[in-house]
Amino acid sequence: MDPNSTIAKEAARRRTFAIISHPDAGKTTLTEKLLLFAGAIQIAGSVKARKASRHAASDWMEIEKQRGISVASSVMQMEYRDHVINLLDTPGHQDFSEDTYRVLTAVDAALMVIDATKGVEPQTLRLLEVCRARNTPIITFINKLDREVREPLDLLDEIERLLKIATVPFTWPVGMGKQFGGVIDMRANRMRVFTAGEDRAAADDEVIDGADDARMTERFGGDWKTARSEIELLEGASHVFDREEFLTGTQSPVFFGSAINNFGVREVLDALVELAPSPQPKPASERVVEPTESKFTGVVFKIQANMDPAHRDRVAFVRVCSGRFERGMRLVLSRTGKDVKTASAVSFLSQRRDIVEEAFPGDIVGLPNRGVLHLGDTLTESGEALQFTGLPFFAPEIFVNVDVADPIRTKQLHTGLQQLGEEGAIQVFRPYQGGSLLLGAVGQLQIEVVAHRLEHEYNARARMTPSAYKLARWVSAEQPADLLAFLEGNAHRVAHDVVNAPTVLYAHQSELRAAAEIWPRVQFHALREHS
Ligand code: GDP
Numbered sequence: 001m002d003p004n005s006t007i008a009k010e011a012a013r014r015r016t017f018a019i020i021s022h023p024d025a026g027k028t029t030l031t032e033k034l035l036l037f038a039g040a041i042q043i044a045g046s047v048k049a050r051k052a053s054r055h056a057a058s059d060w061m062e063i064e065k066q067r068g069i070s071v072a073s074s075v076m077q078m079e080y081r082d083h084v085i086n087l088l089d090t091p092g093h094q095d096f097s098e099d100t101y102r103v104l105t106a107v108d109a110a111l112m113v114i115d116a117t118k119g120v121e122p123q124t125l126r127l128l129e130v131c132r133a134r135n136t137p138i139i140t141f142i143n144k145l146d147r148e149v150r151e152p153l154d155l156l157d158e159i160e161r162l163l164k165i166a167t168v169p170f171t172w173p174v175g176m177g178k179q180f181g182g183v184i185d186m187r188a189n190r191m192r193v194f195t196a197g198e199d200r201a202a203a204d205d206e207v208i209d210g211a212d213d214a215r216m217t218e219r220f221g222g223d224w225k226t227a228r229s230e231i232e233l234l235e236g237a238s239h240v241f242d243r244e245e246f247l248t249g250t251q252s253p254v255f256f257g258s259a260i261n262n263f264g265v266r267e268v269l270d271a272l273v274e275l276a277p278s279p280q281p282k283p284a285s286e287r288v289v290e291p292t293e294s295k296f297t298g299v300v301f302k303i304q305a306n307m308d309p310a311h312r313d314r315v316a317f318v319r320v321c322s323g324r325f326e327r328g329m330r331l332v333l334s335r336t337g338k339d340v341k342t343a344s345a346v347s348f349l350s351q352r353r354d355i356v357e358e359a360f361p362g363d364i365v366g367l368p369n370r371g372v373l374h375l376g377d378t379l380t381e382s383g384e385a386l387q388f389t390g391l392p393f394f395a396p397e398i399f400v401n402v403d404v405a406d407p408i409r410t411k412q413l414h415t416g417l418q419q420l421g422e423e424g425a426i427q428v429f430r431p432y433q434g435g436s437l438l439l440g441a442v443g444q445l446q447i448e449v450v451a452h453r454l455e456h457e458y459n460a461r462a463r464m465t466p467s468a469y470k471l472a473r474w475v476s477a478e479q480p481a482d483l484l485a486f487l488e489g490n491a492h493r494v495a496h497d498v499v500n501a502p503t504v505l506y507a508h509q510s511e512l513r514a515a516a517e518i519w520p521r522v523q524f525h526a527l528r529e530h531s
Contacts, residue, residue, distance in 0.1 A: 007324055007360060011291045012278050014362030016086040016319075018103055020128065021113035022121030026143040030113055030259040030268075031076070031087065037265055038078035038085065074304065074317065075364045077347070083273045086364060098424065098442050099302065101130050101392050102375070106301040106319040108362065109137045109276040111268065112252070113259075116142045116149035116176075120162045128163050134390070135249040138165060139271050146196060146258040148177040153230060156238075156254065166251040168241045171267060172231050173256040175223030183256050183264060184211075184227060186234075191216070196261050205263075247277055279362035282321045284378065285387045289322050291361035296323035296331065296381035298365070299388040300373050303423040305453070314423060315346070315366045316373035321388065323381060325359040334378040334386050344368050374422040393497075393528040395474070396427050396440025399467035399505070400447055403436050409460040416458030421498035426450045429472070429495035429503060432487070438495060438505070439464070440472055469493075469505040471512060473524035482521040490515075501528060 021027045076087045088107055090100040104110065110131050112124065131138060142155060149155075156167045174181035174191065182194040193206040208216070216224045245251035253271060257264015279291040282299070289297050302317040331340045346366040347356030359365050367373060376391040402417070404410045417437060421428035426447070427440040441447050447464070454462050474497075477483035483502070487494050493505045504524070506512045516524055 005292070005294070007294060007322075008292045010084075010324075010360035011362060013083045014086065014279050014360060015083055015109065015272050015276050016088065016107050016279065016362040016364075017109040017111055017272060017276060018088045018090050018107045019111045019113055020090070020100075020104070020124060020131065022115070022118075022123040025113045025115040025118075025121070025124070026259045027113055030111075030141065030143065030265065031089070033259055033262050033265045034085075034087065034269060035076060035078055036262070037269055038080040074302070075366075077363070080269050081273050084360075084363070085269070085272060086362060088364065098392075098394055100127065101394070102301050102424065104130050104136065105134065105390055105392070106299075106317075106364070107136065108278070108280050109139065109272070111272075112138050112140045114140060114142045114155065114159070116144050116152075116155060116256075117147055119150055119155055119158045125162060128165070130392075132164075132249055137247050137249055137276060138252040139268065139276065140167065140252045140254040141259075141264065141268055142254060142256045143259050145173050145176050145180050145183075145256050145263075146194070146261055152256065153233075159252075159254075165249070166239045166245065167254050168239050168246075168251055169234060169254045169256075170241075170271070171255050171257075171264065172227055172234070174220050174227040179223055180258070181220040181223055183267075184231065186231065192263075194258070194261070194263055198260065198262065243275070246275060279321075283389055285389055286385065289386070289388075291322050293322040294324075295384075296325050296329065296379075297321045297386060297388075298325070298331075298379045299391070300375060300377040300379070301391060303373065303375055305423070305457070313368050313370050314373075315368050316377070318365045318367055318379060320359050320361050320363045320365060322361055325356070325363070325365055327357050329381065331379040331381060332383040333373070334380060334384075335374070337383075338372075340367070340369070340372065340379060342367060371419050371422065375424040390529055393424075393427070394442055395472045395526040395528075396442055397471060398441045398444060398447065399469040399472075400439050400464045401436040401467050402439050403463045403465075405461035405463045412458045412460035413454065413462055416454045416460050418498065419458075420450055420453060425453070428498055429505075432491050432494040432496065436465075438467060438469070468507045470507050471509065472503050472505050473512065473526060474501050474528045475504050475522055475524060477522045479521065482519075486519050486522045497528075 019027045019031060074089050078085050088103050090103050112128065114120065152173055159165065159167050169186055171183040171185055173183050180194050182192050184191045189210060191208045191211055193208065239251060241253060242251060246253065253275060255264055255267050259265065281291065282289045298318040298320050300316045300318055304315050327345050328343050331342055333340050345356050356365055378386050378388045380386055404413045417428050420426050429438040429440060431438065439447060439450065451462060451464060454460050475483065475486060487502055490504055495503050495505060497503055512524065
């Protein structure tokens, strides 16, 4: 492919990333500031509104009211230094973490936000594991230096130990809390002086070049000396930045700052432009797809119910993997070989959900549809048989039996469950020997949301009763005969999911261990990748 082609040029200036963090580390605040710095002010308000809805996460009615906003702020696009930056939002509530994992399959880099008063927290750890499984490059932002925080060296040590990723500080803090003086740019021997305030732009910051030790000690006291000696220590002991290691997710550049005070935010944007990769090649079952290929390909990584629940239309979020997307173009859905219309494709440039005219690799396009598109679907311009791989489904941990409350509405209930299953809102299992359908969830809130949506979107009330099952494993075997023998021998506890993948269900971990011993030629998977 000609490197000067429009597609190659547009792909090269794209950066697509997500923020990973534990709740309250400052993701919302940082998102707003990134948007402000990149001039996309209009959306910033909606980030706050979105957060307001998140606090009411247990109340689905409230979430529903906010759906318009949440669709619009799911993907935020900004221009910075002649680059197009796509920021994919990840749901904050832990019960929706499956959704988050899938969003992480659609990014080329992740920004990890650490609360410097707390260090590495559980959700960060889990999300980082997902990134690591895919070798996603990680940029680290250590936030809240305007508070009394943990020692920076301790924080780096903890990140290295718990997250098993080498850290390379690009900036280093001078003091903290009330004494927070600013950050030293480790490469340029320059200090950016901290001033508090939400409305400042970084251009107003005082920057001291070629810091003179005596003068700086006079101004920043012991904090300056401490910072200097820490930097000396780091220069001797820490890793040297290696772009290859960063790109394979084994080394992370680290920045210190305070999101609420707009401090350190520009450095993060610069790092995205200068260090983070442009759209990467994507593996499919048949071959690897290069972003610069002339024909469009894309993959559905998220499906979200649309604003008007009565119409049941849903927005499929498609990551452009190659080529150019043009509104109105004819695309082929690989799974069915059928055409998909794109005339009403939406982009996420603003709260209004602008109609998208064209999009390039790394961009996200929203395709409103009525259940035609499923999670993990591949769309192509050429009609080539192609299936992108790698979209994860996680073995559920909460199970309920579901029956119709009103027999006349059986069909609606089954349609609803099939569609919500395809959307990834819940996992639906059909027991091999018949009987009630089983719903499997990773978090309890998912079950509540599904019950509510069945009633309001499908007009079908479900009777849900607790199930004895506590864990599920997808099963496979190298020899089909081995799998068949297992499935027949365990028919009473085997079920099939929405894509007909065989699953075995257990009430106790010990049963799974016993089964694994009895059936050594069967593999038990806690994670299923879309294929
Ligand atoms: P999220 O849950 O990760 O989205 O976190 P938020 O952005 O909502 O931030 C959580 C809390 O931390 C809020 O009260 C913020 O005002 C506060 N916060 C965010 N950034 C900073 C910061 O740099 N310094 C201080 N002191 N507080 C911050």
